[in-house]
Amino acid sequence: MLSRFSNEVLSHGSKAVLPQNLSNFWLRKLQKLSDDFLDNNFAVDQCTETLDMGDPILTACVHEAIRTGKDSHLDFSAGQLAEKATIYALSVTMETIRRESDMKMTQPTVENLLSINRIVQFGKVNPKFGKFLEKACIAPEVQEKEIPAEGSWFQRLKKKLRSRMAALN
DSSP states (O other): OHHHHHHHTGGGOGGGGSGGGSOHHHHHHHHHHHHHHHHHHOOTTTOOOOOOOOOHHHHHHHHHHHHHSTTTTOOOOHHHHHHHHHHHHHHHHHHHHHHHSSOOOOOOOTTTTTOHHHHHHHHHHSHHHHHHHHHTTSSOOTTSOOOOTTSOHHHHHHHHHHHHHHHHO
16 A cells, blocks of 8 residues: 555655645545544543554655655654654544535645644634544643643643644634
């Protein structure tokens, strides 16, 4: 499956991994991989943490987006890659929602595909998605106690989401 994905998507460059540019077939496949990744890393109402990086296809999309995006010159730790994989998985979910409903949203670009700000903004504009982020402990309530910056990738991601959500209020 990875070689087929490489031939049909990755070989076309970073714009091909933008969720809105995926064929229905590949969006469904990536949605399943994203669901598995999010389910393994975020338990609803439990705020548990694992370090599962997801399927190689999901990881390949993140690497392709990083390779040509604004952060292409940076080296990423495993935790930072897990954060980017989470954002990409949420981006795939947002595209699935867009295609299956009449919900309007700004589609990502190569430059902002892995931006947490885009996810936060969508959660603010679409309360149901915001509630999903809260229930999955991806973006818990802003009023929670502050998490130390030296925490795990999961804690850093939650801190980023909270600070951006607070800035939008």
